[in-house]
Amino acid sequence: MSLEDLNKKQIVSPDGEHFEVDPMNDYFCQDRPEEVKPVNKIVERFYNWARSESLWILGFGTGCGAIEMRPLMTPRFDAYRFGVQWRPTPRQANLLIVSGYLSTKTLKRVIRVYEQMQNPKFVMGLGSCTINGGMYFDSYNTIKRLDYYLPVDVYVAGCMPRPEALLAGFEELKKLIKAGKAEGANEYANKFDWYKKNQKEVIRDWDMPDYNW
Amino acid sequence: MGEKILFALISLFLTINYGFLMNGVIRKIYARVGRRHGIPFYQMYIDLIKTLALRTNIRHGTMFYLGPVFRFAGGVGLFLFTPVVFGSAMFGNLSFSGDVLLLLSFQFFGTLGMALGAGESGHPNAAIGVTRGLAQMTAVEVPFVLALMGVAIQYDSLSLHDIVAAQQGGIMHWTLFTNPFIVAAGMLALLGSFMRPPFDVVLAGQEIPIGPPTEYHSNYMALMLSNRAIFPMAKAILFMNLFFGGANTYWEMMIKTFAVVMWSVFVGVSFPRFRVEQSIRWFLRVPLILGILGIVYVQFFMS
Numbered sequence: 001m002s003l004e005d006l007n008k009k010q011i012v013s014p015d016g017e018h019f020e021v022d023p024m025n026d027y028f029c030q031d032r033p034e035e036v037k038p039v040n041k042i043v044e045r046f047y048n049w050a051r052s053e054s055l056w057i058l059g060f061g062t063g064c065g066a067i068e069m070r071p072l073m074t075p076r077f078d079a080y081r082f083g084v085q086w087r088p089t090p091r092q093a094n095l096l097i098v099s100g101y102l103s104t105k106t107l108k109r110v111i112r113v114y115e116q117m118q119n120p121k122f123v124m125g126l127g128s129c130t131i132n133g134g135m136y137f138d139s140y141n142t143i144k145r146l147d148y149y150l151p152v153d154v155y156v157a158g159c160m161p162r163p164e165a166l167l168a169g170f171e172e173l174k175k176l177i178k179a180g181k182a183e184g185a186n187e188y189a190n191k192f193d194w195y196k197k198n199q200k201e202v203i204r205d206w207d208m209p210d211y212n213w
Numbered sequence: 214m215g216e217k218i219l220f221a222l223i224s225l226f227l228t229i230n231y232g233f234l235m236n237g238v239i240r241k242i243y244a245r246v247g248r249r250h251g252i253p254f255y256q257m258y259i260d261l262i263k264t265l266a267l268r269t270n271i272r273h274g275t276m277f278y279l280g281p282v283f284r285f286a287g288g289v290g291l292f293l294f295t296p297v298v299f300g301s302a303m304f305g306n307l308s309f310s311g312d313v314l315l316l317l318s319f320q321f322f323g324t325l326g327m328a329l330g331a332g333e334s335g336h337p338n339a340a341i342g343v344t345r346g347l348a349q350m351t352a353v354e355v356p357f358v359l360a361l362m363g364v365a366i367q368y369d370s371l372s373l374h375d376i377v378a379a380q381q382g383g384i385m386h387w388t389l390f391t392n393p394f395i396v397a398a399g400m401l402a403l404l405g406s407f408m409r410p411p412f413d414v415v416l417a418g419q420e421i422p423i424g425p426p427t428e429y430h431s432n433y434m435a436l437m438l439s440n441r442a443i444f445p446m447a448k449a450i451l452f453m454n455l456f457f458g459g460a461n462t463y464w465e466m467m468i469k470t471f472a473v474v475m476w477s478v479f480v481g482v483s484f485p486r487f488r489v490e491q492s493i494r495w496f497l498r499v500p501l502i503l504g505i506l507g508i509v510y511v512q513f514f515m516s
Contacts, residue, residue, distance in 0.1 A: 029271075036268040047266035054256070054263040075248040083256060088423045089338075091271075091430040094263070118430055119268040185268075 003207040028209045033189040036119050044180065051094065051120060052177035053083040055170065058093035060113060062106055065099025065126045068160050077163045084170055090116040095173070098150075100160075101129035101142045104202050107149060111199060114150055115212050119185035122177070124169055125155045134159055148198045151184035151191075217307065224297050224304045225289065225443070228450075231467065232442030233257045239478050246482040261438050270431035273334050280330015281429060281436040287323025288444035291316055295450050298466055299377045299459040310372040313365060316451060317358065320406070323440070324350050327425045334428035342424020345489045346415040352496040353405035353412075359504030360399030364455050367392055367511045373451075377459035387458040392515070395507030396456045400476060401500040403452055405492065407445055407474075409481035412492050449473040 038044035072079040128134030133144035156169040237254035244251020298304035331339035368379040449470035460466035
């Protein structure tokens with residue numbers, strides 16, 4: 001997609017009918033995200049238990065981190081034991097794993113993917129690159145700290161972290177969810193302007209709506 | 214009548230739970246074959262609660278909303294018109310004299326509903342998935358309908374109740390032994406309709422497009438998860454009634470449907486995945502020939 005694709009345009013249908021398409025309103029919902037507060041404490045505690053025991057992962061594989069996620073599906077590590085499953089679509093997933101460095105170009109895609117996920121959603125930063133830039137600390141086109149751009153719940157340190165470290169990360173995330181502390185989606189909604197400012201500072205050619213559901 | 218509806222709801226509730234646990238056990242078997250421990254067998258319940266617990270959801274339009282509803286209605290409809298336990302007031306369900314034809318339409322109803330719903334979601338992967346799914350389902354229907362017609366001709370009835378009644382009186386009266394050709398055709402068609410390998414290219418998570426459910430989440434997803442529990446069980450019960458003499462107790466039903474489902478699971482863990490055009494060709498070869506042989510056998514050798 002490029003910036004021109006978002007302008008209004010005239011389309012001719014196969015039947016020869018002319019109509020106008022306004023991509024920003026027709027393809028996207030531009031409403032700002034809103035904080036959704038839990039209704040009832042007891043029900044929320046039960047829901048949080050279910051959320052923590054059923055983590056559906058959307059793996060955003062950048063660089064070397066993606067390689068560390070594959071062994072988790074194999075008999076040696078077998079993350080399925082802990083209720084961790086992989087989903088191929090952001091709509092169904094509730095845990096986004098950003099596995100490694102993000103160039104500003106991939107950051108755009110990560111933001112779009114994150115915003116398509118539904119509240120509640122959790123983010124796990126994998127490897128030093130997401131914490132402080134890692135070996136790309138002085139690179140001109142990678143971001144250094146992921147939590148300037150997205151609310152990160154858990155970081156797994158290492159370059160690269162072993163699959164065992166990832167499993168420990170899942171367990172840590174489960175504790176946070178059960179304690180009701182993993183409210184990244186609401187935090188993103190509350191500090192929306194701050195996150196957008198940071199995102200637009202690094203992404204110079206911003207060619208998408210401010211928020212895409 | 215009120216009593217009958219209450220009984221049908223009780224049997225629906227029991228079978229939906231049986232389906233959930235069965236799906237968990239199947240996942241466990243898949244894991245064990247891959248030498249993993251796999252998810253807990255009750256994971257499906259947690260997934261269901263989790264999907265229901267999403268705080269926000271998106272709708273793309275009326276049909277998007279109705280798609281999973283149609284799918285679920287197809288599953289429940291198929292179940293409600295199949296006698297779960299033969300001769301039982303409790304688990305007899307709402308079976309009536311022409312129900313085999315109705316069941317045929319229920320088989321396809323959900324898929325068509327999902328096609329409209331997934332189409333409205335506007336996601337290209339959903340459109341690809343639906344196209345693949347409908348193409349494959351159409352090919353599956355050919356041997357399946359032949360098997361069904363064979364059974365109907367053999368017992369001279371379109372009522373499932375009568376078909377089961379005709380198979381009573383010992384194992385040798387089952388369609389499996391009286392006409393093995395149509396049973397073979399039907400059981401091969403079953404592999405396709407259960408959406409397991411080698412015929413799961415439509416829904417497989419490993420495929421880049423996961424197909425029709427791509428955009429579905431939250432309550433929609435919960436409906437589809439429930440349908441995935443009830444629909445295969447309803448189909449297994451239907452096949453049990455058609456080919457394996459029905460069931461006289463709920464336990465017998467559980468054992469027979471378990472065996473029917475395991476047939477697709479064992480094939481599923483043993484074979485790699487077909488592409489759609491390969492699976493369509495496959496269904497139009499061996500199962501089709503077996504189905505025609507079965508009909509010929511019924512027509513010329515059994516009368």
